[in-house]
Amino acid sequence: MKPRIAVLGCGYWGSNHIRTLKALGALHAVSDANAARAEGFASEQECLALDPDELYAREDIDAIVMALPPQFHAAAAIRAVEAGKDVLVEKPIALTVPDAEKAVAAARANKRVFMVGHVLRFHPAFEMLKQLIDAGELGTVKYIHSHRLGLGKFHTENDALWDLAPHDLSMILAITGAAPTEIRGEGAALLDHLSDFAHLHMRFPGGLRSHLFASRLNPYRERRLTVVGTKAMAVFDDVEPWDRKLAVYRHAVWQDSGHWAFTTNEPSYVPVNAGMPLTRELEHFIECIGTRAEPRTSGEEAIGVLRILTAGTVTHD
Missing domain, CATH: 3.30.360.10 (Dihydrodipicolinate Reductase; domain 2)
Known part of the structure; x- marks a missing residue:
């Protein structure tokens, strides 16, 4: 079965993730600080619209794609992996190397997939x-x-x-x-x-x-x-x-x-x-969720880029 994936952040790039995941049959929910924006995408794509604080505790969500302003990525990723969710975090995954290292370490400690959106x-x-x-x-x-x-x-x-x-x-x-x-x-x-x-x-x-x-x-x-x-x-x-x-x-x-x-x-x-490339990236993410394999664009690679x-x-x- 396809994993149930939520997209957190319904801006320009998040909207591309939403539409692509819908086409792949893996979109379950969308979430944004702007509730009206999330509701609009949920209506358009026939999925759930959730408040960001509600997202992490939902048992019907297996993974979260994060397309937030980069200063929020690390904290959101840590919260997600500690809640048992696999994550794909858009670049850059943090604004400092220590914050990125904390997020990647949290994913490792919780045995969660941590993938980075280096789409090319x-x-x-x-x-x-x-x-x-x-x-x-x-x-x-x-x-x-x-x-x-x-x-x-x-x-x-x-x-x-x-x-x-x-x-x-x-x-x-x-x-x-x-x-x-x-x-x-x-x-x-x-x-x-x-x-x-x-x-x-x-x-x-x-x-x-x-x-x-x-x-x-x-x-x-x-x-x-x-x-x-x-x-x-x-x-x-x-x-x-x-x-x-x-x-x-x-x-x-x-x-x-x-x-x-x-x-x-x-x-x-x-x-x-x-x-x-985005379709292929998300297909790889879905595959890694199923196999528990290390993603091609791993957290370690993202730390090297940072x-x-x-x-x-x-x-x-």
């Missing part, structure tokens, strides 16, 4: 990119850079780094399999005291380097992850149509008589089966 880990193009890397198609990975640019959204608590970078950091950590040994951040606040632009420079064990650029004040959208290996380079570009989302470039670079030479080749586009965000944050007056 479930993107079919990224999954295929990871397969190519693991199979050695790119050779040894030397450099990874990601660009996540656009106009908005603007938050009162999150700057561009904390709002936009977690997805890319999750993908980078999945590729490197290790935490960075060096982190350097640069930011620029143009609208208020929160950075609207952010750069992260990272060095990983073995000499692998990575650079991340995030902006919420950019005139065009860019959603691109580039991996440079010793055999080939690959680009996951989520703005492109499905048949062009994953490209592999087999350029060649070599030394000839003491000088560097190179040849360029047209990209080959790797076939990727279309699929909604450590990088914390180290790379630039404060502004």
Whole structure:
């Protein structure tokens, strides 16, 4: 049987969870501090509308998806796992590493599933990119850079780094399999005291380097992850149509008589089966609830992402 899942937080991203869980046959209830908003979704999706304080004690709820402002995630997650609920917590799972560690430790102590909403880990193009890397198609990975640019959204608590970078950091950590040994951040606040632009420079064990650029004040959208290996380079570009989302470039670079030479080749586009990352993420959550397996995007991974965000944050007056 499908688990009975409630969504806590009926805002923009919570509403996507609500509709997707309904389509998967696992939506049981919705909850929000704004009761009228919850009632509206409950009527639309034919499920229960519950007060947040009522949610945790309900025996007919197996798991909770949390899509709250991030400053409330840790406390809500701890309350849920101590009430025996499995949780999927949207990113970031907390605003400090200690708070995140407390939430993850509480889930472990209560033997509850703790999954994090790093949704791009479930993107079919990224999954295929990871397969190519693991199979050695790119050779040894030397450099990874990601660009996540656009106009908005603007938050009162999150700057561009904390709002936009977690997805890319999750993908980078999945590729490197290790935490960075060096982190350097640069930011620029143009609208208020929160950075609207952010750069992260990272060095990983073995000499692998990575650079991340995030902006919420950019005139065009860019959603691109580039991996440079010793055999080939690959680009996951989520703005492109499905048949062009994953490209592999087999350029060649070599030394000839003491000088560097190179040849360029047209990209080959790797076939990727279309699929909604959020649907695949929630299917994985449902599977983990049933099997009690550790989620692909675990609490430990989220703590690693938070450590990088914390180290790379630039404060502004």
